[in-house]
Amino acid sequence: MSDNILPRGDLTVRTIAMPADTNANGDIFGGWVMAHMDQAGGIAGVERARGRVVTIAVEAMTFIRAMRVGDVLEVYTEVESVGRTSMKIHIEAWAQRFQTQPSRQGDGRDFHLCPHRRRRPPEPIPPI
């Protein structure tokens, strides 16, 4: 993947990788990136569904390169499609390396979310 590809969707989460987020390799813990992607999916899902949502499935993720301490993580989201009781959100994570040239792609994939209902059948997603 070339670095001149632009991120797709809206910037939904932006944060910096800290030493507390490293794994035993000294790189940023992959689960930290996944957790922020899930968080971004939740933010985007709530806005579209106008109510709380829950992640029910994640399609494939690819990690192009490891993040390091000081890198800025950017997660972009775009609602891809909306069904009656679930929606599909495209999520991309980008990393901007500390002190170097612009941002480059981390990975891309889709998250499926549905409105959050405890013990009740899922509720329809309202039209825009």
Add this chain to the structure above:
Amino acid sequence: MSDNILPRGDLTVRTIAMPADTNANGDIFGGWVMAHMDQAGGIAGVERARGRVVTIAVEAMTFIRAMRVGDVLEVYTEVESVGRTSMKIHIEAWAQRFQTQPSRQGDGRDFHLCPHRRRRPPEPIPPI
């Protein structure tokens, strides 16, 4: 998925969901589960590769039901196949609900990992 299916692989991570792990819904944050699955993949990968590894891809994940505070998370891993410089690990997350009947399946999917090398070509995985 019926509850009498048994987990596949070895118990690699086991922990309890705490209030600090909840999302705005009051359920356990999905990213917390993903992060523990990635952690389990790392533990299993290190054992097989006899060296540090890094997650390069994750195949689909499904979340059967939301976890709640007090649930015990169990992550099972099984090395599915080993290539020359990467391996595929099957990872399942199970949740045991606080104070109720036995464990039930959360989800299952494969993680791809390769030996960790900074700025060097990937190293072969040693034979068993």
Add this chain to the structure above:
Amino acid sequence: MSDNILPRGDLTVRTIAMPADTNANGDIFGGWVMAHMDQAGGIAGVERARGRVVTIAVEAMTFIRAMRVGDVLEVYTEVESVGRTSMKIHIEAWAQRFQTQPSRQGDGRDFHLCPHRRRRPPEPIPPI
């Protein structure tokens, strides 16, 4: 402050307030907001100084209203002035309430940062 004032500067940090970030009141811990403002100042300072920076002073902060779990925190930064060995960064925190109308202002103030040097005199900030 009216809600139609727009944030000033670039979106530098964006994240969601989780239950783990609450204080004994059940609101979001004020220190959590301050910490993200400092983090945003660091990100903006690094970009401008092209090197690591450290916060040396913070001017007044005002907290218009308490944040709640599920609110999205947005921190905007703008380099206000650059001296020979320090710079002044304007930082604003905005909160978008979960499930309601658009974003509203949290607070605004300036952070002073200088290039990070251990045991050495501060280094000049490079020209743009």
Add this chain to the structure above:
Amino acid sequence: MSDNILPRGDLTVRTIAMPADTNANGDIFGGWVMAHMDQAGGIAGVERARGRVVTIAVEAMTFIRAMRVGDVLEVYTEVESVGRTSMKIHIEAWAQRFQTQPSRQGDGRDFHLCPHRRRRPPEPIPPI
């Protein structure tokens, strides 16, 4: 303790030590190990008491060697005795060093727990 001693009880908590868990020495913070032992005691106590429990006392703990980043912590528990309103749980922590043979070794001691009741007299523990 020789390395061919087997852990006693059931594997109750299993996790990996991360850089965020280190102390100023660069070793794993002893309190992190204690916290996981308490967590394991809580999990085992809930299963036996069929209700929430609280730790009321801890007998002696010994730390054989410091844990390091990347070590896998395993906590084993066994209900030792059950009184009318409290129980005694034997808890052992074992560490598996990153990238080496299954040499593990940790420490052992008993935790006392009783059913959790706010402002009410303790409730009897049900028979098996």
Add this chain to the structure above:
Amino acid sequence: MSDNILPRGDLTVRTIAMPADTNANGDIFGGWVMAHMDQAGGIAGVERARGRVVTIAVEAMTFIRAMRVGDVLEVYTEVESVGRTSMKIHIEAWAQRFQTQPSRQGDGRDFHLCPHRRRRPPEPIPPI
């Protein structure tokens, strides 16, 4: 500022800086210090107002030197003045460097707090 200045007020928070609290520079994250100052202000405010309080403004802060892992942070507070519905608390952070001579001043400034009331007008602070 000379090191023989004594801290002003009561010791309200005392804790040690851990590796998990570092920033990308390897120093202690400035936001971590701010968060503990806010926490100390909350503790002091609750004692004086005899009820929960919320930070509404912070006056200038200065950071004399960066904290390092192993330093002990001490936060001192003193109620400076009490108005009808808000109070002003002077807050100082001191750091004691690991293994060296006594404590030295970090910084000083005032925090403004008012009693915490959701959606209701602020409540008077009771007389002493």
Add this chain to the structure above:
Amino acid sequence: MSDNILPRGDLTVRTIAMPADTNANGDIFGGWVMAHMDQAGGIAGVERARGRVVTIAVEAMTFIRAMRVGDVLEVYTEVESVGRTSMKIHIEAWAQRFQTQPSRQGDGRDFHLCPHRRRRPPEPIPPI
């Protein structure tokens, strides 16, 4: 223990219990208290040994009552005895309940620490 007993030793750690520190019962996680006691032991041990130390054993702990969110935790330490290569530190945890009178009460026990040396025989503790 009656409430007019005074804490023994020096105030070494003081912090407030936050919602992020709760367990599934909604009380403060016992392991959180243990971790702060260990941290306090480390601070006191470093001061006495004039070098880094490591906890090698903990004598019995008792938890008089559960801590709640908003309680202030105070940990007191006193060096009890110093041997050639290890020392014994008495540690007490006290809790001050939010918004009530200074009634505090916690628990007491001894921690054993020795100077920290990787792969080398323990170093003598210097005389005062």
